[in-house]
Amino acid sequence: MKNYESLVKKIFPVFAMLLAISLFPVFLKNNYYLTIGCQAMLYCIVALGLNFIVGMSGMMTLGTGAVYGLGAYTSALLSTKLGVNPWLALIPVLVMGWLIGKGLGFPSLRVQFVYFSLVTIAFNEIVRNLLTNLEFTGSGTGVRNIPPYSIFGFEFNTQLRSYYLIFAFLVVFIIIALRIAKSKWRRAFIAVKDNPEALEVSGINVSSVKITAFTLSSIFGCVAGALYAHFNRYITPSTFTTDLSISFVVMLIIGGLGNFWGCILGAYVVAFLPQLLRSAGTSYKLIYAVLMMLAVILFPNGIMSDIRRSVGKLINNGKGFSKGGGIGENRTGN
């Protein structure tokens, strides 16, 4: 039965964290906090996807904002202009993610580190420019009156309802991310970062591994974007800037690269910290930026790795792994 026990140990913290997230609206009924809670969960989905590229494969992409935006626009335009059911629109969104993954994966095969960051920035700017200037995407005003998701006439049109809808998606994506993190794909992604040449002579096509990472990440990003469009009900191109792409990467770095818990922690910190700092007055954005910069410089391995180290010490003192779940709870309370 040892196997069973270790399984429980592994799943329990995840379960505790999901419970904490699902109970969040019970304690904070305020619509404002609910909106930020939704935002945080969407960030979680994007961060989990981005982790395959930045965290595991070690490629610095600064184009995630555009991926998120393209997902949002695909779903929003289909449902407003053609009247496609939002659920059906998820299929083109997935296709969109798949296409972006292939498209962004291609330059990653040819250009080196910083150059690749520049290509992705260019991608983000091209997309944002087109979204802002094309008439068909609604120019600068964006898309309005996007219908919400609905099942048999039950509309997910309030913050609370949307919260649980996004939560359901989050659960699905967490399961996918965890399964990938347990599989040979995680090893392949990390091997790409550590030593692509050695991976190649081990019989693995490095290009296809890289493109797989990008495809996965873009699909996560696009679906999150589509959820965002139907949750927020209107979208403007000014949301999907390079700054947004940067905050996605910052989430990963703050949490700790290549680490599942780090993604979740980072997403919640980036979503909630600015709101908490609002009480500090007009300079809260500056304080936030300084904190983020210091976090990146002082904890290059992520805050999560430091928490883990101290938790590890506690476990070694014989307190059991349930402590891991405790962190999850604290985090959502942020």
Add this chain to the structure above:
Amino acid sequence: MKTVLEIKNLTKRFEGLVAVKDVNITVKERQIHALIGPNGAGKTTTLSMINGTLEPTSGKILFGGQDITGMPAYKIAQKGLGRTFQNIKVFGSLTALENLMVGAMHNNNKGGVLRMLLCVKETNAMERTMREQALEVINEIGIYRLKDEYARNLPYGSQKVLELGRALMGKPKMILLDEPAAGLNTSERAEFVEILEKMYEKGIDLFLIEHNMDVVMNISHMITVLNFGQKIAEGTPSQIQSNPEVIRAYLGNRYKTIRKTEESRGNANAGR
């Protein structure tokens, strides 16, 4: 004896510099074949062309009767041609066991991510076979106690063995080794040679580059000597040791006498 690996008129040019020129090597089945030569003779270049990391300027490479010239490296590896590197290339942020499991990935790579997500049972079974195979190999190469250490924290010798283990995981017909004994101390080297011999007995052919003459002369059946990108001799160890051109180009006139004195002292590991 059947031919496993055949290299025909292999040439590599780097912008005017000819690194390898018109080299012909035939490796027979069930043999340990060594490639020796002074620094800059084009040995590693030859190896890289065989396993596909470098594209030859001209010439042909046949593996098991099949033309593999210019094929991408991963396809050549899938055909059963493993390789290790002179400067160790392990995956530092994976554990030793996971490093080995990467080596087995191409044999257990049915379908993409979607299939993995949908067919839970199949994936788990594959994962288990990979892990079991990795445990077996890690035992064989003698670093079982280090299996959960990150590869970057392993000592140099263990990293070297680990790289060999990763090549073994792909169930290769032949492994190309680039200076397997370089940087190892006397006891490590003996251990490594033992592993190599074990592998050979299990039915894997070896093709190695080596500077350490005692390793080469002890374990190889056939030796090819390169100098300035050209083959200058080929033959059994005893033939090579008495070949005047080889002695002039590489071994040095003193080699034979040194070797004799070392042997008389009973030390098999000196005399580079």
Add this chain to the structure above:
Amino acid sequence: MQAVILQLAVSGIAMGFVYALVAIEYTLIWNACGLLNFSHEKIITMGGYVFVGTCLFQLGLPNIPAIVLAVILLAIFGIAIAALIFIPLRNSTRLIAVVATVMLGQVINEGVILIWGSVALMPKNFLSGVSQILGATVSKSYVYIIIVSIIIIAVLQFILKKTKIGKAMTCVSQNKTAASLMGINVKVSMAITVAISFGICCIIGVLTAPIFTVKQQMSTMIALKGFCAGVIGGFGNLPAAIAGGLILGVVENFAGLILPSVFKDVVAFALMVVFMLFFPDGLVGVKNRIQKHIAKSQMEKLS
């Protein structure tokens, strides 16, 4: 028609010089510290605000002293940032270095909003007016940009080639260990490089102030297109960066004639992506390839 073309050419060349200056400014830091300064956009904006907001409006200085003061202030700021961020980060992983400079940009951006507010400032009677060149009406600010840029490039070349400090900077950019063994203080040299780079940023901010007015987003596009210029020219190479900037400026302006104006900003990025994928070494790489080809054919003729 001729007048329009001339007008486009002049403004294209002027913008090209701006891109070239941007490319020079981050290439200096890239060469010295080995990291790409993603915060340069905000530093250009900050330069604009220091010049217009502080030196012109608050202190009421005349134009020239105001420019000098702003450049000096930015250079001092550059030394501080070098000591706090660039020098400590030079050995960290590339990923952290990229994100840290990006975050530095956000810090500066928020600081600028806090100090000068988020209103757009417009300098009065500064590089304004138009002049007639061969029958074309050209805004004076473009002419000034061209003149000043040429002066800056010349001075920079002089500093790098002829002065001791400049030679030290070149050494550091080529090999830090060797430079420190030769008795060059690598850290000081880096700090000076960053200071010069920030000074150039400030001048870019000053020069573009009349065109874009001083506001938060004034430099977003020129900063990104500066990266494009660097890639097109050849990364890490100063003369190539200038060539890349000029080509980009002119091509972009004339593309506006053919393509709908919607795509004007896209052209630069598309050009960069094409260059990166097919000519990863930029124009320098293309030039080297052509030279090699010529040399090869000559060799073949001889033999």
